[in-house]
Amino acid sequence: MTAKPTMDRRGFLKISASTPLLAFPFGFATPVAHAAVPAAADYDKVLVLIELKGGNDGLNTLVPFADPAYYVLRPKLAVSRDRVIALTDSVGLHPSLEPLFPLWKERELAVLQGVGYPEPNLSHFRSIEIWDTASKSAEYMQEGWLTRTFAAAPTPASFAADGVIIGSPDLGPLAGGGTRTIALSNTQQFLRQSRLATPEGEPHNKALAHILKVEADIMQAALRLSADYPFRTEFPQTAFGNAIRTASQVIANRAGVAVVRVTLSGFDTHNAQYATQARLLSDLADGIVALKGALVELERWHRSLVLTYAEFGRRPKENLSNGTDHGTSSVHFALGGRVAGGLYGEQPSLDRLSGDGNTSYAIDFRSVYATVLERWWGVPSSGVLNGRYTALPMLRS
Amino acid sequence: MRFLVAPFLLAAVCTAHAVALPVTTALGYDDARHLLTRTGFAATQAEIERYAGLTREQAVKKLLAESTRTALTPPPSWAADSDVFAQRPGVGASEMERKRFQEEETRKGLELRGWWVTEMLSTPSPLTERMTLFWHNHFVSSQQKVKLAELMYRQNVTLRANALGDFGELLHAVARDPAMVVYLDSVQNRKGTPNENFAREVMELFTLGEGQYSEQDIKEAARAFTGWSIDRSTGEFTFRRLIHDDGVKTVLGRSGKRDGDQVLDILLAERQTGEFITRKLWREFVSPNPDDAEVKRIAERFRESRYDIKSALYALLTSDAFYAAENRATLIKSPIDLVVGTLRQFDMRPSATIPFAVAAAAMGQNLFAPPNVRGWRGQDAWINSTTLLARKQFLDRMFRAGDGGSQTFLATDTSMVQPPGRSIMPAGAQDPDAIRQIQFRRAMDRGLNSVHFDRTAWFEQFSSPANSVGHARAAIRLLLATAPQNSLDLQEEPLGLVRSIVLDAAYQLK
Numbered sequence: 001m002t003a004k005p006t007m008d009r010r011g012f013l014k015i016s017a018s019t020p021l022l023a024f025p026f027g028f029a030t031p032v033a034h035a036a037v038p039a040a041a042d043y044d045k046v047l048v049l050i051e052l053k054g055g056n057d058g059l060n061t062l063v064p065f066a067d068p069a070y071y072v073l074r075p076k077l078a079v080s081r082d083r084v085i086a087l088t089d090s091v092g093l094h095p096s097l098e099p100l101f102p103l104w105k106e107r108e109l110a111v112l113q114g115v116g117y118p119e120p121n122l123s124h125f126r127s128i129e130i131w132d133t134a135s136k137s138a139e140y141m142q143e144g145w146l147t148r149t150f151a152a153a154p155t156p157a158s159f160a161a162d163g164v165i166i167g168s169p170d171l172g173p174l175a176g177g178g179t180r181t182i183a184l185s186n187t188q189q190f191l192r193q194s195r196l197a198t199p200e201g202e203p204h205n206k207a208l209a210h211i212l213k214v215e216a217d218i219m220q221a222a223l224r225l226s227a228d229y230p231f232r233t234e235f236p237q238t239a240f241g242n243a244i245r246t247a248s249q250v251i252a253n254r255a256g257v258a259v260v261r262v263t264l265s266g267f268d269t270h271n272a273q274y275a276t277q278a279r280l281l282s283d284l285a286d287g288i289v290a291l292k293g294a295l296v297e298l299e300r301w302h303r304s305l306v307l308t309y310a311e312f313g314r315r316p317k318e319n320l321s322n323g324t325d326h327g328t329s330s331v332h333f334a335l336g337g338r339v340a341g342g343l344y345g346e347q348p349s350l351d352r353l354s355g356d357g358n359t360s361y362a363i364d365f366r367s368v369y370a371t372v373l374e375r376w377w378g379v380p381s382s383g384v385l386n387g388r389y390t391a392l393p394m395l396r397s
Numbered sequence: 398m399r400f401l402v403a404p405f406l407l408a409a410v411c412t413a414h415a416v417a418l419p420v421t422t423a424l425g426y427d428d429a430r431h432l433l434t435r436t437g438f439a440a441t442q443a444e445i446e447r448y449a450g451l452t453r454e455q456a457v458k459k460l461l462a463e464s465t466r467t468a469l470t471p472p473p474s475w476a477a478d479s480d481v482f483a484q485r486p487g488v489g490a491s492e493m494e495r496k497r498f499q500e501e502e503t504r505k506g507l508e509l510r511g512w513w514v515t516e517m518l519s520t521p522s523p524l525t526e527r528m529t530l531f532w533h534n535h536f537v538s539s540q541q542k543v544k545l546a547e548l549m550y551r552q553n554v555t556l557r558a559n560a561l562g563d564f565g566e567l568l569h570a571v572a573r574d575p576a577m578v579v580y581l582d583s584v585q586n587r588k589g590t591p592n593e594n595f596a597r598e599v600m601e602l603f604t605l606g607e608g609q610y611s612e613q614d615i616k617e618a619a620r621a622f623t624g625w626s627i628d629r630s631t632g633e634f635t636f637r638r639l640i641h642d643d644g645v646k647t648v649l650g651r652s653g654k655r656d657g658d659q660v661l662d663i664l665l666a667e668r669q670t671g672e673f674i675t676r677k678l679w680r681e682f683v684s685p686n687p688d689d690a691e692v693k694r695i696a697e698r699f700r701e702s703r704y705d706i707k708s709a710l711y712a713l714l715t716s717d718a719f720y721a722a723e724n725r726a727t728l729i730k731s732p733i734d735l736v737v738g739t740l741r742q743f744d745m746r747p748s749a750t751i752p753f754a755v756a757a758a759a760m761g762q763n764l765f766a767p768p769n770v771r772g773w774r775g776q777d778a779w780i781n782s783t784t785l786l787a788r789k790q791f792l793d794r795m796f797r798a799g800d801g802g803s804q805t806f807l808a809t810d811t812s813m814v815q816p817p818g819r820s821i822m823p824a825g826a827q828d829p830d831a832i833r834q835i836q837f838r839r840a841m842d843r844g845l846n847s848v849h850f851d852r853t854a855w856f857e858q859f860s861s862p863a864n865s866v867g868h869a870r871a872a873i874r875l876l877l878a879t880a881p882q883n884s885l886d887l888q889e890e891p892l893g894l895v896r897s898i899v900l901d902a903a904y905q906l907k
Contacts, residue, residue: 123542125541125768125769126769129769140769140771142774142778165783171781171783175781176778181781181782182782183781183782183783184782193786193789193790194786196786196789196790196793196900197785197786197789198882198883198900198901198902199902200882200883200884201882201883201902201903202882204879205723205726205727206685206727206777207685207726207727207728207729207776207777207906208726208879208882208902208903208906210729210777210780211729211780211785211902211905211906212882212902214780214781214782214785215785215902217782218782218785218786221782271492272492321492
């Protein structure tokens with residue numbers, strides 16, 4: 001009786017997935033999984049992207065409480081001055097972001113004001129595509145900016161994957177091209193599903209080679225990821241808290257990943273914004289605090305950079321449904337043990353809005369990407385970004 | 398004692414018939430299978446038997462002659478309503494009214510997807526549906542932007558009516574198709590403040606291809622299309638003379654007081670247009686790498702026939718390149734190929750088709766909602782870790798006995814089939830939208846669980862004795878375009894055997 005080969009592999013997978021040591025004979029060069037990182041690109045430093053899907057209202061996230069124009073534009077939605085967590089004498093955080101205040105005090109939170117791009121597009125789909133591909137407003141590109149990054153400067157072969165996308169079907173900045181990207185909702189479920197992968201075969205054309213490569217990527221990730229790091233950190237009992245737990249599990253693996261992306265959805269607040277945004281920002285802040293806790297436990301906080309992004313912000317003038325419509329530039333956060341905390345860019349002027357009532361931008365989003373590439377990973381950025389964008393001085397060496 | 402067959406042995410079996418044959422030679426089993434798989438949704442044993450033995454010429458003529466211009470499946474009841482367009486919430490509508498309207502259009506959109514999948518499953522001419530889908534991915538419009546399911550239905554009718562007709566007529570019809578007029582912002586294209594969206598895409602994506610025109614050509618052409626709009630009550634196309642720019646325009650070197658139709662004729666007169674469309678048809682039907690000389694030859698026939706799409710297909714599907722061994726199994730099945738093809742191949746008759754449209758959406762092909770104006774990229778882009786596991790999970794589900802409670806969708810993100818307003822709602826426990834999402838997924842799972850695979854009947858179609866190695870070989874030859882990549886156990890029980898075959902990487906190819 002010959003056992004079916006797939007059964008062998010399934011059995012093997014089950015054991016190795018939960019027992020990291022068993023994986024070493026199958027491709028790990030050394031017990032220190034990150035040792036083979038080339039000097040040129042330091043992917044030992046992880047990037048955690050948090051997508052605020054739907055377009056977060058920047059004006060109520062970092063509140064310009066000293067600007068009378070803000071209260072004129074937001075008669076119903078304005079955060080009252082006494083509730084704002086003041087960072088300076090003119091701007092402060094939404095009260096739901098209070099859990100982030102200790103990070104601000106420790107100067108581990110950089111607040112990037114007015115992040116946007118020229119000729120802004122107000123469609124969710126198109127604008128996130130612009131952000132994900134780092135394209136110009138009227139330029140259509142197929143590959144995500146991180147896909148181009150890893151094509152130009154590959155991650156070590158021993159990594160579990162280039163990137164892991166958590167809880168979202170679209171690969172965003174990792175779409176297109178030949179990255180080793182894994183999308184999963186939770187690690188245990190992925191390990192279970194991965195048993196359907198069948199990477200054996202002799203590809204005799206490009207299509208088959210591509211399919212077998214993806215099957216192999218799934219296998220490699222499944223072999224090198226585990227789902228059972230015993231964190232002491234307590235993760236919030238929310239969908240986003242679960243995503244942060246999964247992100248922490250992924251980062252806890254000894255085989256590296258360069259990027260983890262999590263998504264917090266629901267920011268398209270056309271109506272009744274106040275309660276919705278308050279809850280979402282609270283989820284965000286609690287999630288980030290838990291993530292820091294987990295990364296500190298792993299002794300990875302100083303090698304982690306957390307960045308928020310979104311397709312756009314929202315229009316300064318509130319609409320008639322107690323909500324806000326699609327806008328342009330917005331505020332974003334960078335956090336981590338090596339972040340040089342403080343304010344960057346400048347708050348968009350509310351006196352000089354565009355014809356459709358939107359704000360201009362102070363920081364091109366590609367400058368944020370250039371910072372990640374050059375200052376975080378040490379990868380030249382102009383090729384990847386198709387142009388020169390000045391890195392921000394938001395990281396300490 | 399089990400009999401294992403090495404992949405290389407099967408490679409010999411599967412490619413033995415794949416040699417190029419002259420036009421007058423009869424198609425063998427593998428050739429007929431190849432032709433029907435590439436032009437339809439999988440090929441059943443019975444269909445192959447009807448085509449094997451015909452010459453290439455006879456076979457392709459038969460396929461083209463059997464094409465239709467209308468769908469057999471009756472459309473959803475609302476599709477015939479002419480006043481639905483007027484029921485849209487107006488400027489002063491309350492949030493409640495807007496939300497109700499949006500939910501109504503979402504529901505209609507799902508019915509529309511189910512309707513199309515039903516048609517794909519039941520049509521006597523799969524080629525008609527494949528070409529309708531081809532044009533849907535060429536002349537892209539998406540319900541995500543158009544919103545009104547009624548307009549998406551009408552566009553689908555227009556695409557099918559012209560799918561194997563005259564490309565020039567199709568282009569003219571699409572340019573004034575209401576869904577397209579909304580999707581590419583023709584509604585906002587007025588004299589003095591032109592919107593260039595349609596003018597740009599008609600050149601870049603519909604006719605000439607990138608780099609074959611200047612930015613100035615786009616500006617001038619946009620002026621010619623000013624005033625192309627839709628009636629606000631009926632949703633029909635209307636020309637608004639007052640906002641039309643009737644001045645002189647110069648497009649591709651030709652000057653005159655051109656209107657939009659005349660600009661389309663200028664684009665059709667360009668040799669490049671025939672080649673651009675032929676190249677795209679090649680990628681759809683032949684291989685990912687068009688042969689320049691052959692494309693030019695076929696494009697020439699296409700033009701000589703005054704853009705008769707059947708002439709282009711005839712030339713393509715009788716060419717040596719189409720049957721060449723090196724082009725077999727080089728295309729990756731689209732999610733619709735995989736889902737509809739599997740249902741057709743195994744004679745599974747779902748009680749509801751919406752769940753299968755949603756399954757294809759979870760694999761990256763949401764009918765009536767391509768991701769952007771460029772459409773689905775196809776080929777390698779169909780397959781990433783998420784979509785491949787979604788495909789395999791679907792196939793595993795279809796061929797698992799006694800597992801009626803399987804929860805494919807509860808474990809999958811279906812947000813891509815929801816309208817933007819809802820897809821980005823958070824999933825909190827008290828959130829009614831989240832509860833509806835879960836109910837929706839449960840309903841989808843029930844739909845997937847409703848199909849039945851009658852393995853005894855299915856295996857009876859092969860002439861070899863039941864439960865034999867010959868049976869297994871016949872199934873592999875029918876189901877896979879190339880040798881299986883895994884070692885398959887040919888004596889496995891029927892359900893397990895089929896599951897192993899469809900989970901093999903080779904099943905993703907056509």
